[in-house]
Amino acid sequence: QQQVKQSPQSLIVQKGGISIINCAYENTAFDYFPWYQQFPGKGPALLIAIRPDVSEKKEGRFTISFNKSAKQFSLHIMDSQPGDSATYFCAASRVDRDDKIIFGKGTRLHILP
Amino acid sequence: DAGVIQSPRHEVTEMGQEVTLRCKPISGHDYLFWYRQTMMRGLELLIYFNNNVPIDDSGMPEDRFSAKMPNASFSTLKIQPSEPRDSAVYFCASKEGGAPGELFFGEGSRLTVL
Numbered sequence: 506q507q508q509v510k511q512s513p514q515s516l517i518v519q520k521g522g523i524s525i526i527n528c529a530y531e532n533t534a535f536d537y538f539p540w541y542q543q544f545p546g547k548g549p550a551l552l553i554a555i556r557p558d559v560s561e562k563k564e565g566r567f568t569i570s571f572n573k574s575a576k577q578f579s580l581h582i583m584d585s586q587p588g589d590s591a592t593y594f595c596a597a598s599r600v601d602r603d604d605k606i607i608f609g610k611g612t613r614l615h616i617l618p
Numbered sequence: 619d620a621g622v623i624q625s626p627r628h629e630v631t632e633m634g635q636e637v638t639l640r641c642k643p644i645s646g647h648d649y650l651f652w653y654r655q656t657m658m659r660g661l662e663l664l665i666y667f668n669n670n671v672p673i674d675d676s677g678m679p680e681d682r683f684s685a686k687m688p689n690a691s692f693s694t695l696k697i698q699p700s701e702p703r704d705s706a707v708y709f710c711a712s713k714e715g716g717a718p719g720e721l722f723f724g725e726g727s728r729l730t731v732l
Contacts (some may be wrong), residue, residue: 541687548622548709548723549661594661600718605651605674610660 509597511609519617524582526612528595531576535597539606540569540580543592552593553580556600585616622724624710625648630730636698639727641710642691647722648715652695655707655726667693668715679704700731 510529518524528538539554554570555562555578562569568581582589592613598606623642631637643650651666665675670687678685682701687693697704707728711721 539720541721546725548711548725549721550723553722554720588671588685598718604668604723605663606718607663608653608661 509595509607509609511595511612513612514610515613515615517583517615517617520585520587522585522616524580524585524589524614524616526580526593526595527577527612528579529575529577530597530608532576532597533576533597535607537598538569538571538578538600539596539602540567541594541596541608543611545591549592549594582614585614587616587618590614590616622647622712622722624708624727626727627725628728628730630732631700632732633701634699635731636696637700637704637729639695639708639710639729641693641695641724643693643710643712644722646714647689647712649713650687650693651711651713652693653709653711653723655709661709664695673701687718697729698700700729704708705729705731 512527536557540552541549542552543549553564553567555571557573560571571578592611594611595609596606613615649668652660652664665685666673666679667687670682685695707726709723709726711723713721
């Protein structure tokens with residue numbers, strides 16, 4: 506119930522292509538879904554987040570799509586650049602609980618120059 | 619603010635030795651989290667504190683692990699005795715109350731137990 510399942514584990518995309526990372530959750534009490542980006546040797550940093558009252562959120566080249574009925578959400582990176590090469594984590598939490606955040610296992614993204 | 623500060627950045631020790639990892643959260647943040655990152659298991663939540671009080675330590679692997687937060691600006695994660703399977707990157711993160719999901723991570727402490 507507490508798990509967030511993330512796929513794929515790794516992803517290679519050509520420069521300029523679209524990178525897509527998918528996540529699924531079980532606990533319907535989750536109502537806040539952030540994505541984190543981690544570069545080698547650094548800690549994860551918040552990239553973008555979505556609440557389930559909207560189906561999509563866009564910030565620059567990064568878009569979260571949310572499907573509440575399927576309990577799935579995904580990150581799309583448009584016009585992927587070599588600088589986007591990093592590990593991406595999806596996560597889930599409960600706003601009312603204001604406590605722990607459950608992370609997916611991460612996706613290692615490599616953008617070919 | 620300097621962000622979340624962790625020390626040491628790297629630690630190499632021998633099996634059976636005690637290891638202490640340290641964390642200074644961002645000033646004013648009410649929550650402090652300790653995570654462990656490995657290739658196999660991803661980011662695992664070990665324990666978190668709210669206003670210096672441990673709230674959930676269900677992720678602590680076993681009694682060899684302990685964590686304290688004596689004041690709002692300092693926390694430690696101790697492993698005694700350490701084992702090779704404890705080798706991982708340990709992250710400390712903090713956040714404000716009322717800001718769900720917005721964790722600020724330190725740069726991590728890479729632990730190698732030989």
